[in-house]
Amino acid sequence: MNLRTVALFAGLALMFILTGQLQSWNLSLSILNTALLAAIMAMGVNMQWGFAGLFNTGIMGFVALGGLAVVLVSSEPVPDAWRAGGPGVLAALILGVSIISLSIIAYKKLPAGRKRTWAMIVILGGGFFVFRAAFDGPVALVESVNPATSGNLGGLGLPTLVAWPAGGLLAAVVAWAIAKTALGLRSDYLAIATLGIAEIIISVMKNEDWLARGVKNVISLPRPVPYEVDFQADPLFLTWADRLGFDPVIGSSIIVKLCYAGLFVAVLTLVIFLSERALNSPWGRMIRAIRDNEVSASAMGKNVTGRHLQIFVIGSAVVGVAGAMMTTMDGQLTPGTYNPLRYTFLVWVMVIVGGSGNNWGALLGGLLIGWLWLIVESLGPNIMMALTGQMIDGPLKDHLQDAAAHTRLLTLGVILLLVLRFSPKGLIPEK
Amino acid sequence: MDQLNALIVFLNFVFVPGLTYGAQLSLGALGVTLVYGILRFSNFAHGDTMAFGTMVTILFTWWFQSMGFHFGPLPTALLAMPFGILITALFVLGTDRVVYQFYRKKKSVSTILVIVSVGVMFVMNGLTRFIIGVENRNFEDGERFLITARDFKILTGLNEGLAIKTTQVITVVVAILVVTAMFWFLNHTRTGKSMRAFSDNEDLALLSGINPERVVQVTWILAATLATVAGVLYGLDKSFKPFTYFQLLLPIFASAIVGGLGNPLGAIAGGFIIAFSEVMVTYAWKKVATYALPDSWAPDGLLQLMSTDYKFAVSFSILILVLLFMPTGLFKGKSV
Numbered sequence: 001m002n003l004r005t006v007a008l009f010a011g012l013a014l015m016f017i018l019t020g021q022l023q024s025w026n027l028s029l030s031i032l033n034t035a036l037l038a039a040i041m042a043m044g045v046n047m048q049w050g051f052a053g054l055f056n057t058g059i060m061g062f063v064a065l066g067g068l069a070v071v072l073v074s075s076e077p078v079p080d081a082w083r084a085g086g087p088g089v090l091a092a093l094i095l096g097v098s099i100i101s102l103s104i105i106a107y108k109k110l111p112a113g114r115k116r117t118w119a120m121i122v123i124l125g126g127g128f129f130v131f132r133a134a135f136d137g138p139v140a141l142v143e144s145v146n147p148a149t150s151g152n153l154g155g156l157g158l159p160t161l162v163a164w165p166a167g168g169l170l171a172a173v174v175a176w177a178i179a180k181t182a183l184g185l186r187s188d189y190l191a192i193a194t195l196g197i198a199e200i201i202i203s204v205m206k207n208e209d210w211l212a213r214g215v216k217n218v219i220s221l222p223r224p225v226p227y228e229v230d231f232q233a234d235p236l237f238l239t240w241a242d243r244l245g246f247d248p249v250i251g252s253s254i255i256v257k258l259c260y261a262g263l264f265v266a267v268l269t270l271v272i273f274l275s276e277r278a279l280n281s282p283w284g285r286m287i288r289a290i291r292d293n294e295v296s297a298s299a300m301g302k303n304v305t306g307r308h309l310q311i312f313v314i315g316s317a318v319v320g321v322a323g324a325m326m327t328t329m330d331g332q333l334t335p336g337t338y339n340p341l342r343y344t345f346l347v348w349v350m351v352i353v354g355g356s357g358n359n360w361g362a363l364l365g366g367l368l369i370g371w372l373w374l375i376v377e378s379l380g381p382n383i384m385m386a387l388t389g390q391m392i393d394g395p396l397k398d399h400l401q402d403a404a405a406h407t408r409l410l411t412l413g414v415i416l417l418l419v420l421r422f423s424p425k426g427l428i429p430e431k
Numbered sequence: 432m433d434q435l436n437a438l439i440v441f442l443n444f445v446f447v448p449g450l451t452y453g454a455q456l457s458l459g460a461l462g463v464t465l466v467y468g469i470l471r472f473s474n475f476a477h478g479d480t481m482a483f484g485t486m487v488t489i490l491f492t493w494w495f496q497s498m499g500f501h502f503g504p505l506p507t508a509l510l511a512m513p514f515g516i517l518i519t520a521l522f523v524l525g526t527d528r529v530v531y532q533f534y535r536k537k538k539s540v541s542t543i544l545v546i547v548s549v550g551v552m553f554v555m556n557g558l559t560r561f562i563i564g565v566e567n568r569n570f571e572d573g574e575r576f577l578i579t580a581r582d583f584k585i586l587t588g589l590n591e592g593l594a595i596k597t598t599q600v601i602t603v604v605v606a607i608l609v610v611t612a613m614f615w616f617l618n619h620t621r622t623g624k625s626m627r628a629f630s631d632n633e634d635l636a637l638l639s640g641i642n643p644e645r646v647v648q649v650t651w652i653l654a655a656t657l658a659t660v661a662g663v664l665y666g667l668d669k670s671f672k673p674f675t676y677f678q679l680l681l682p683i684f685a686s687a688i689v690g691g692l693g694n695p696l697g698a699i700a701g702g703f704i705i706a707f708s709e710v711m712v713t714y715a716w717k718k719v720a721t722y723a724l725p726d727s728w729a730p731d732g733l734l735q736l737m738s739t740d741y742k743f744a745v746s747f748s749i750l751i752l753v754l755l756f757m758p759t760g761l762f763k764g765k766s767v
Binding site for chain 2: 053055128181182185187188189191192193195196197199200203204206207339340341345348349352402403406407408409410411412413414416417420421424
């Protein structure tokens with residue numbers, strides 16, 4: 001860590017403090033929490049892009065999978081739905097996986113040629129109809145159980161904190177399957193393929209109501225920290241508030257946010273620690289050697305595909321954990337709100353602005369861009385209001401004030417282009 | 432059993448929508464493929480170029496409408512389209528000068544150019560949202576239908592109607608005109624030939640005195656034209672919403688890759704393959720089957736392979752299958 005890095009982080013801290021002082025501490029902390037989550041996602045992307053040069057634009061999918069894991073692990077099970085169609089759904093899913101495995105085995109065992117093509121068509125095409133026949137009935141049964149409040153199988157009812165590693169695990173399993181099929185593609189094909197796979201993950205989450213209620217959303221997920229109302233009902237807390245002279249409503253909300261911030265910082269520290277250790281180990285040097293020159297690395301006997309697979313899975317798992325944490329903090333899973341601009345490309349901007357290939361850079365980028373993204377949302381309309389204050393009232397003024405909320409995409413695009421042009425290694429370059 | 436009615440239902444719900452959507456995708460994919468062939472990167476900003484061009488066209492359409500200009504039974508947007516193309520082309524040329532040229536001179540790898548195009552995508556997306564907002568805009572005017580389902584039924588005495596919207600005919604006609612002009616340009620003009628030469632072998636093209644900057648400029652103009660035309664046609668046929676255009680990027684990439692990136696003919700074929708698969712896989716075939724099959728075979732279910740929400744999933748599954756089994760696409764594209 002040199003002086004420049006320290007100065008950059010100090011400046012960042014100052015921005016959060018100023019936000020707290022000038023706007024409100026509640027806002028500053030909620031921005032901080034979102035920015036911390038974004039920083040963890042940026043860590044995951046940095047592992048894939050910064051260390052290994054893998055162009056993964058499917059970040060949104062892994063964030064969403066993490067969120068899905070929260071529902072599957074920590075929400076309460078729906079016993080009626082399980083009785084109605086649970087075993088049937090599970091059996092159909094196992095059947096689906098076996099059909100795909102069968103087709104993979106057939107593809108590997110049979111010699112290339114027309115015979116193999118037909119075998120694949122028969123297995124996959126026929127398998128699709130067999131799967132649908134087995135799957136549709138139980139799903140309809142599950143979805144008909146209390147459709148207004150549940151209509152899904154529910155989760156395991158485990159503590160929320162268990163859902164975070166579970167989110168990582170789910171993301172890792174899916175990442176493994178994706179990597180097995182798509183990692184052989186060259187860079188921009190990989191980008192396009194992962195962009196599409198993320199869309200597929202979201203559309204599955206939107207439409208498979210038996211899984212997590214689809215667009216009907218799952219709300220009031222359990223929290224790992226106390227509720228604001230618990231504090232406000234606690235006499236000890238109220239006397240404290242009275243003695244120190246703060247408003248109990250605002251105070252409780254700040255304490256809850258601080259609890260979240262503590263948890264997030266703990267996870268972030270763990271991720272940075274492990275990532276730094278990995279980066280400075282022989283394994284990390286091997287990954288970077290592969291990134292810099294695949295051909296010579298593989299000539300040195302390094303298993304390029306194997307390492308790519310490893311880092312793709314690990315990076316996606318980190319993103320999955322962050323996605324699970326985000327859903328926990330929001331307390332709800334809303335598949336309709338996942339948007340590639342926000343959850344894929346914004347994270348990419350963070351990594352590139354911060355400095356790809358450097359964990360501290362990704363951390364700085366995540367916090368800085370996270371702060372900017374949210375502060376522009378709250379400050380933008382004010383600034384536009386001030387700028388257009390002198391203008392005559394009319395449609396143009398109204399339009400400018402309404403449109404202020406959209407300036408942040410523009411701002412971020414310009415920042416990304418400027419950084420790429422004038423400081424392509426980012427604010428904290430790789431050593 | 433009534434084959435004629437089955438055919439009409441098929442035409443009305445599958446063939447005509449698929450043909451229109453396919454034409455729109457083809458035009459989009461053609462733009463992506465041209466940029467890939469000449470500049471050698473996948474342009475993530477293409478969807479937002481479409482949105483930008485459509486937005487400019489809509490603004491001109493509104494202006495014309497407010498002045499009382501109309502295009503008879505045809506939508507006013509067709510009159511406004513040349514202006515949309517002009518401004519979009521100027522904007523895209525400006526982006527090239529300010530942004531892309533630097534990386535081209537530096538000979539950056541294609542991955543960097545893709546990330547740069549993400550930056551351009553953000554800027555164009557932000558501009559579009561800033562200028563016209565995020566709401567749905569309907570800018571279609573003129574005659575809505577060439578023939579309505581009711582008229583068709585009266586005319587033919589069949590049970591089922593075939594409705595053809597004006598915009599569907601316009602889409603197909605304009606697409607044919609634009610694609611013909613494009614191929615004539617690529618095959619018969621000096622600039623077009625130099626573009627193909629540049630795409631096939633950059634070094635040889637440079638050696639024979641082709642000016643690369645000029646080739647690049649013409650490519651951007653063509654890409655902006657194709658994007659605006661595709662965007663306006665899509666907007667007329669459905670409606671204009673910036674986010675939808677961003678999402679169109681996915682089926683457009685799928686079309687371009689399925690056809691073979693860098694291959695113009697492939698892009699057109701790819702567009703129709705993707706469009707028809709999306710429509711056919713998500714269409715409920717019950718009605719067609721009820722007419723086409725003997726009564727005793729009439730189906731109970733909807734006969735829908737996948738729900739309509741899986742549209743994008745269909746195009747992407749095809750994309751991934753093609754990438755895995757024929758990485759250069761159905762028609763030979765380039766795979767650098």
